[in-house]
Amino acid sequence: MFNKVHIFFLKNKNYTNLLFSHIVVFLLCLSKNPVFSQTQIEIHTAKKIYVADTQMSTIESFAIQGGSIIFTGSINDARNKYKNAKSIYHRGILYPGFIDAHCHFLAYCRGTKELNVFGISNPAKIAKMAKKFARKTKRIWIIGRGWDQNLWKSNEFPSKDILDKTVPLRPICLSRVDGHAVWVNSKAIEILKLNLDTTIIGGEIVKDKSGKPTGIFIDNAADWITSQIPKLDEETMNDAVKKGLNQIYSNGLTTIDEAGLEYSDIEYINKLQTSGKMNLRVYAMMRYNLENIEKLLMSPNNPYYENNMLNVRSMKFYIDGALGSRGALLKNDYCDRLGHHGLQLLNMNEFELWCTQLRQRNYQVCVHAIGDSANSLVIKSFKKLIPSDQNLRWRIEHAQIVSPKDMKVFSERSIIPSIQPTHATSDAPWAQSRLCIDTAQSKENKNIYNPMTGAYAYKNLIKYSKILALGTDFPVENISTMATFFAATQRKDIGGQLKTPFIPSQALSRKETLLGMTLWAAYANFEESLKGSLQVGKFADFIEIDTDLLEAEPNVLQKAKILKTYINGQLVWEK
Numbered sequence: 001m002f003n004k005v006h007i008f009f010l011k012n013k014n015y016t017n018l019l020f021s022h023i024v025v026f027l028l029c030l031s032k033n034p035v036f037s038q039t040q041i042e043i044h045t046a047k048k049i050y051v052a053d054t055q056m057s058t059i060e061s062f063a064i065q066g067g068s069i070i071f072t073g074s075i076n077d078a079r080n081k082y083k084n085a086k087s088i089y090h091r092g093i094l095y096p097g098f099i100d101a102h103c104h105f106l107a108y109c110r111g112t113k114e115l116n117v118f119g120i121s122n123p124a125k126i127a128k129m130a131k132k133f134a135r136k137t138k139r140i141w142i143i144g145r146g147w148d149q150n151l152w153k154s155n156e157f158p159s160k161d162i163l164d165k166t167v168p169l170r171p172i173c174l175s176r177v178d179g180h181a182v183w184v185n186s187k188a189i190e191i192l193k194l195n196l197d198t199t200i201i202g203g204e205i206v207k208d209k210s211g212k213p214t215g216i217f218i219d220n221a222a223d224w225i226t227s228q229i230p231k232l233d234e235e236t237m238n239d240a241v242k243k244g245l246n247q248i249y250s251n252g253l254t255t256i257d258e259a260g261l262e263y264s265d266i267e268y269i270n271k272l273q274t275s276g277k278m279n280l281r282v283y284a285m286m287r288y289n290l291e292n293i294e295k296l297l298m299s300p301n302n303p304y305y306e307n308n309m310l311n312v313r314s315m316k317f318y319i320d321g322a323l324g325s326r327g328a329l330l331k332n333d334y335c336d337r338l339g340h341h342g343l344q345l346l347n348m349n350e351f352e353l354w355c356t357q358l359r360q361r362n363y364q365v366c367v368h369a370i371g372d373s374a375n376s377l378v379i380k381s382f383k384k385l386i387p388s389d390q391n392l393r394w395r396i397e398h399a400q401i402v403s404p405k406d407m408k409v410f411s412e413r414s415i416i417p418s419i420q421p422t423h424a425t426s427d428a429p430w431a432q433s434r435l436c437i438d439t440a441q442s443k444e445n446k447n448i449y450n451p452m453t454g455a456y457a458y459k460n461l462i463k464y465s466k467i468l469a470l471g472t473d474f475p476v477e478n479i480s481t482m483a484t485f486f487a488a489t490q491r492k493d494i495g496g497q498l499k500t501p502f503i504p505s506q507a508l509s510r511k512e513t514l515l516g517m518t519l520w521a522a523y524a525n526f527e528e529s530l531k532g533s534l535q536v537g538k539f540a541d542f543i544e545i546d547t548d549l550l551e552a553e554p555n556v557l558q559k560a561k562i563l564k565t566y567i568n569g570q571l572v573w574e575k
Helices: 002-011 017-030 075-081 105-111 123-136 160-166 186-192 220-226 234-250 263-274 290-298 348-360 372-385 404-411 421-427 439-444 458-465 481-490 510-516 519-524
Strands: 042-050 058-065 068-073 086-096 098-103 142-147 172-176 181-184 203-207 213-219 253-261 281-287 310-318 364-369 394-398 415-419 542-545 562-567 570-574
Touching: 042 075, 058 075, 068 075, 086 562, 098 519, 105 234, 105 253, 105 263, 123 142, 123 160, 123 172, 160 181, 160 186, 160 213, 172 186, 172 220, 181 220, 186 213, 203 220, 213 220, 234 253, 234 263, 234 562, 234 570, 253 263, 253 310, 253 364, 253 519, 253 562, 263 281, 263 290, 263 310, 281 290, 290 310, 290 348, 310 348, 348 364, 348 372, 364 372, 372 394, 372 404, 404 415, 404 458, 415 458, 415 519, 421 481, 481 510, 510 519
Parallel strands: 042 086, 098 253, 142 172, 253 281, 281 310, 310 364, 364 394, 394 415
Antiparallel strands: 042 058, 058 068, 086 542, 172 181, 181 213, 203 213, 542 562, 562 570
8 A cells, every 4th residue: 555655656756745745754653664663753853954956955853753754844843843742852963874875795794794805905815814704704606895995005916826825626716896897716717617718708717928818807707706616605694684684774874785696695684674683774776687687577567566675676787897897998098008998798788778768667777887988888779768758767887087078968958977085096097007098199189188187077067967966885995975975075084195185176066965965866766755755745864963964174074973863763873
């Protein structure tokens, strides 16, 4: 009953907010889910409460019942209207719960049970860590993530020989920080019985000068490896999720956008939610492959899932790889690898075929595109496939390097850039070593195109798109929402490693950043009538922070802390 009425009101927005809010409150109170068992009215007040509407309004208080906001306004009006309500005063500033518009939660959770090599400064140390980890893990495979050759003095991909010396008898598979490359040892190649002369479209098996594989597999070749490795058992995964949820809540996240899941992952999340083990809202993008698209298109449910906790109405495609592993598809050569433009992971005719099928079922298309050539291909297809009068809200995930010419199409179609501000600050030390002016153009004295003009250009993107959805891309980047806010507005990393702002002209305003983490992110999920701002009729998902994010000095902003996180009006985390 809840789902049908919920969907009805999403599609019929001429009804008043008052009528909508009363029906939502009534239905939420009827729900059997323990999350919605709250019937007592509570009034929440603080020295400042940001509504996070487009006017960036502030209010003195709001009242909640049954997990929904039923009143906003002055504290005196609230107390007069609800004389028997419980009043709660918060010493910090209140905001809507943050929405991470692009992350990989299940991968993050799995990582808590695997070898963590994030930030390690040389491959030899990683090999020693793998040896130590092998002694305590019961899994046959040594699985880990986080290596980044850009942090090493050599700045080169590592070799399987380094791992062979320390752990020769156990298979090892270590994913790069971005997840777009893996580093394996000889035992892994032996067990998987790989034909290393295989040609993989959209992937690369890196080989040395003599033609021997180095143990590095990139993009579709990396997927070829990881698809054959046994997964964690459910009991271990449940424990990992429990730990992961604590990190989610401590960062003020009340909704996450899971960017690319298998069908089995979505069923697993649904199982966790319905059993009460996971009270986190999830907007899930199903990962594109033939098996998943068949399940999506053949399902009698449209959307596949759409309830107050799990929303599945989108599919994520991958057009290219990542800049750090030189898989991002560029228009020019990589400056540090001449003759190489990156990798195109999907044929555009195939992409457009399935986009048409998804559009007919009103499914959202989300596309991973990092390089300027990849973004150009996607934007060209979107311009062809999205009718100018339809608000499809198709998304480009990352939109990391977009030429100024291609950016203009955002204003012509309903395309949303979904970006992760910490990518700019993480990539700052080496991005310009990858992106440079084409030397052939320079010699011919043509109208020279510099890819840096569209790199991490968030301010330029918003000029045309009008909105941005902001996320972290954790575990690729830090899960910290405060790191996201700081990077977006200051163009520096919250840890202080980047001494000067990276392309400061592309910094977002604080208002734009807060909206990108709340209301605009909800809009990108077709959920702006349910969440993203503290307004009557919306879910009571909110957070308390010790800092005024819109007015604090940068040095204070850098130290901002989440104090409390509420979902459906219930406290799920407190510092």
